[in-house]
Amino acid sequence: MNLKKSNKSNSWLYLNIISLLLYLAITYGVVSNTATLIFIDYKVKDFIDSIQLPWLTILMLILSVITNPYIFLLLALIISYKKKGINSTWLIITIIIGLILEFAIKLLIAKPRPNALVCISGYSYSFPSGHALISVIFFLILYYSFKSITKGFVSSLFLKWGSLLAVIVILFNRIYLNAHWLSDVIGGSLLAILIVSSVYLSFKHWNFTHI
Helix, strand or coil: CHHHHHHHHHHHHHHHHHHHHHHHHHHHHHHHCHHHHHHHHHHHHHHHHCCHHHHHHHHHHHHHHHHHHHHHHHHHHHHHHCCCCHHHHHHHHHHHHHHHHHHHHHHHHHHCCCCCCCCCCCCCCCCCHHHHHHHHHHHHHHHHHHHHHCCCHHHHHHHHHHHHHHHHHHHHHHHHHCCHHHHHHHHHHHHHHHHHHHHHHHHHHHHCCCC
């Protein structure tokens, strides 16, 4: 049992280190306006612009509203109240940390957004994507919390791929609506993994039992 717990902690540690290095790399690229990163961002934007359709834009606008980061925070609070098989303390603390870091990093880097198809406050910058950050936090912890108690192959498959699909759709949504560049959603996703793993390792270090 101890060996199993040790291997699990090591996996989270490796994930923490890898996400940190990758996040620092993409943040450096954003801050220094690396030509390759800018080229990729614009190529992806041009492709997305070429496939936009009126009905799809309406769906994406609706999705943007219902996947607002604060909606996920509200869901986390509801889950915490219901206490149904999820590490609610881990989830709430991680989302709050994510929201704080998102706000601070956006002000610090102040990267302009593309020409968004959604109404966004003038003070809201582009990097990292808050929708990407909070959705990855939410679905990563959701998956981790339920995978050990999910019975049956179909249920496990639905949980795993359902969570992944939800994240992919939300990330696509941010680029489709020109609210973010590709680098923003990748940066937000990496930061989410970094925060989730950091909080997990901190809880384990301090023998916090709510995880």
